[in-house]
Amino acid sequence: MTEQEIYANLSSKFGDKIFEFMEEGTLNPTIVVEAGAIAKIVLYLKDDEKFQFDSLMNLAGHDADVESDFSVIYHLFSTELKHYITLKVFTSRDEPKTASIANIHRTADWHEREAFDLYGIIFEGHPDLKRILMEDDWEGYPLRKDYVPAEFYRGMRIEKVK
Amino acid sequence: MARLHAEEMVLNMGPQHPSTHGVLRLKLRTDGEIVSHIEPVIGYLHRSFEKHAENLEYQMVTPFTGRCDYLAAMGSEHGYAMAVEKMMGIELPERVEYLRVIFAELQRIASHLVAVGTFGLDVGAITPFIYCFRERELILDLFEMASGARLLYNYIWIGGLAHDVPPGFVEKTYEFLDAFDERVAEYNQILTGNKIFIERAADIGVMTPEVAINYGVTGPSLRASGVNIDIRRTEPYSIYDRFDFDIPLGQGLQGTVGDSWDRYFVRVLEMGESAKIIRQALDQLPVEGDVKSAIPRRIRPPKGEIYFRSENPRGELGYYIVSNGKNVPVRLKMRSPAFSNLSVINEIGQGWMISDVIAILGSLDIVLGEIDR
Amino acid sequence: MSYFSNISNAITTLVDGMKVTMGYFVRPREHVTLQYPDEVWPIPTRNIGVGEIESYNTIRSKLVVDFEDCIGCKACERACPVDCIDIETFKAGPDEDIGTTKNDTKIKLRVTSFTIDMSECMFCDLCTHPCPEDCIHMTPDYQFISNDNVKLEVTPEERWRDRDHLIYQFSKVTPIERAQRKAEAEKVAAAKAAAMEAKKAAAAKAAAAKAEQEAQEAARAQDTTAAQSENGADPAPRITETPVMPSDPALINISTPESTPEPEAVERIEVPLENITSPVIPEEQPASSEVNEEAETSIEPEDSSTEERGETENG
């Protein structure tokens, strides 16, 4: 099933929760959806006979520059039908929040923790949202574009990225 | 009869432990020898690869990709190079493609040798591990011949290779492949068929296809559960569609489909398939061709984003790259296979004994450098 | 019944495995051990075509600079992903002849400091390809751990890492001359800044207060660039707009302070490095090209011992 068909189907099903269909500027055609509705959409895509998106290949947080909104990108794949779709949600910089899909795709559990760890995006409904790669008491979210590392971490010097 | 008061004990396996393959920490809740819950704690080897990548030019990221999965550096470099090339629309010379496939498959054999050997080590067989490393050294010799480095190569560049292979490389590779088949038979004799090994691995940590897909398990571990997904076959990148090879699937020869023994044996079989691919690639390798001709002068992918995945020895290695048209990536996420593969350990390791948890961990073949990045 | 077949299966497979180990036990000559200092791994020698340098082969180990050929273009410094190369250059005077490289390129910049921090180097080989003169290259000398390398003055900021003996200095310019040139450059920069200030002050007499402030700011900026180039441990900020792999010198962006040294400080001081850099240890690490030769000669006897390695084992 092509991406356009998926987009058409989703639009008719979810209406205004689906914002736009991006084909320009990306090699993976992307459907931008509302942050709060992502769990419902992913569940629908997983359970529906036509799509069977049972595999979440990747989940990545993204911060374009210091002023833009954060985004979370979901790369879905169907192991049965062998087709792909990319979903994207935007969430505001001041209050980054989106719905968790960790209960739908278990692999999203760690990926969401990683996005939380590095971007500070809150995934609502995540079973155990805590830092995964950085230390538990690390300050700040390192992959944010406006991140300034502290001088010291527990008495150890943090080397500056040149 | 009054019940004896007993409570579960929390056991910290790692970060310093002989069998956690690096600095992984597993928080085990144990009831005697039985493990009732496993919580992996990762991040001890976090080297901020993604943060580095956002501050480096595209060609400077290549050596860092190799350092993520240090047992399969060629595979990581290959995936990264292909992702950027796809963004820039670079057409590669034939010779480059063939050489890349040869190196990626050699790396797959080398990586699986480590996986097979360390799995043996995890269940207590020390000798097969050393035999496996002996063969791995031969592969590293080939890499050293071509790239000058034995572990971290920086050999596959965006748009080509760092330099051409030396004369005599093809002959030496043939030589290695001829000797290799005999050696695999030896591993099977000493380890694969060994009754104690089968007892330790078969029926242990069974992973059903549903669990595997839901947890994002990829690579040999997924195929051991009987799911026929190999990115080299389902979406052939590079020139994998030109080769004739089988995809070994777990069949439950000694127990259930998807047990630790299947995960081990799929790797043993995959080494043979990789050897087959290398043979074909060597036969078809174009003699002429400049491996550096397609390297762009300025690497500035057009504005846009890509998610590109390739089949690393450990599974699906994906690169999510966002470019804004400058020479430094805005975002580079590595979807590392072992990251997802490890997350399944609680699901399949619950209810087994401590020894089994180690066997299951060994059969998943994790590399902490890649999990923590 | 499966109980008995299990047992017999166990016995046969275990005996199978024991055959393999016994097979190797009775053939100890098939071992793969190399007894390291006596035998070394045979290094594949092959010139892979970076210039005419013989020693540059496939093995990527210690990074070495042929300082005579360095034109101070800083292409390697920019290519390094981990910033382990640090170069300090000053522009030569108009009538000053520093020499030419082996490619007959006239050297226009006096490289007063060229350090490579081998503790940070990750042997990625990215620096050797952009070099227009092929003077930076990796040698097969992988046994370079020692305590008697050139000790540089390490800033307190770097001191905590305690790895100063792994920072290699390749420049043959003496510290005295280096200090002189630095002082001159500072003087020139200061003079220039003052001139600029005066010029600006003269030009903007009408809007006095505002213009003066601007001039001071410019002066301060000049100061900081000069200070940056004098601080050895703190390299210049990465220039992101640089070409990827420049192979001809025309592409190279030379970023040095716009300063002209005084003519009297120009004559070349021919003092060996060892006498000045570390007076404590008189017999000092020789400079780049000699290191290189030494590495090559030291490898040859080891190679011959590798051929005889079958004889050293026991039966």
Add this chain to the structure above:
Amino acid sequence: MIQLLANWILSFDVLSGIGFSVAWGLSLFIVAALIFAFVAVNAIVLVYIERKVSAFMQVRLGPMRVGKFGTLQTVADALKLLQKEDIIPLLADKVLFVVGPWVILIASVATFAAIPFSDTLLAADMNVGLFYIVSISSIVVLGIVMAGWASNNKWSLYGAMRSAAQMISYEIPVGITLIAVVAVVGSLNLQAIIQEQAGTGNLFHWIPIPLPNWFIFHSPFLFIAAFVYLIGATAEINRTPFDIPESESELVAGFMTEFSGLRWALFFLSEYANATLVALLVSIVFLGGWQSPFADYEGAQIGFSVITLVAIMWTLFVRAKTGRLSVYPLGLSLILTMAVWLFPGFAIWMASPGIFWMLIKAGSIIFMLMWFRWTFPRLRVDQLMYVSWKVILPLSLINLMGVAVWMWLTGEIQF
């Protein structure tokens, strides 16, 4: 031996006045010191051999640096261990932590008192020798549990728990297997057991292949019993594939995790002392102890000739099958055969009983243990118990009954 030693001491004019009881005590002390020295030297030699054996099996060279072919490596290691800091964890049970290793060492050294190394060379000729060895060696488990518990470390505790369960389970089949031999001899005295195996006879009583009268050739049941005992004993001394108490890939180092320096060296000493003990016991009980396989002078000549013939055939067979020519076994047997035929003195010596044969037999058993160790993976705890209770124990019981029936059939006992 102690009697002899005491008499020898009293035979000196200077010492004759000290009285018999003092001389007796003195010789007791000397013998104990000798045994301890044997155990210590034995461990150092065995560690070296084990490292070399494992290296050759793993296409390596092993220690090569200290001394010629690394022969002094283990000596250097021992010296290093003695110099190491003695660490007692803060929260450890200090008394048990200190006592544990010594209990293990004393238990394993004490067993050597009853081992006859030759017809005269034994410390104490007890009429309950076998029982003494079995019972004393089971004290080792006490020390292991002490050490594991006292360490106050979860891994150590697991190791101690596993060890206790394992050693107690394997005592039973091992004991029953030994009872089968005792049933044949009718005595627990080790010298009596060895004397019973003198001479030459048919294989399994009826098959006309002349072989020494060793118990391993006594009946099919005792033949199996020998291997059952070997497996059980391997488990009892915690060697691979039964090394779960200290399995380094699971429990770090099991009950030894917290020990360092001298205390750790004691564990090592006792481990190799136990291995030696098991090997010696197998050779005493099943392989005729210090008896020469060639009962007399002609026996040695004929025996070595037969061995040479076998070696020639084996070499040809290997040559035909693999194309490799292995000359060592053939050369060795040829040299020995020529020596036996040309020098009658050598042949007589080879035929005579003595410590030489004892150590040869024990050495080959130890080699077998090493061979197991460097080939097999490790069993899991429950599988270990399975092997003990469901395979080895029934087998040993069947053997016991089978031996009785066999003796009735061959007429050794009548009802």
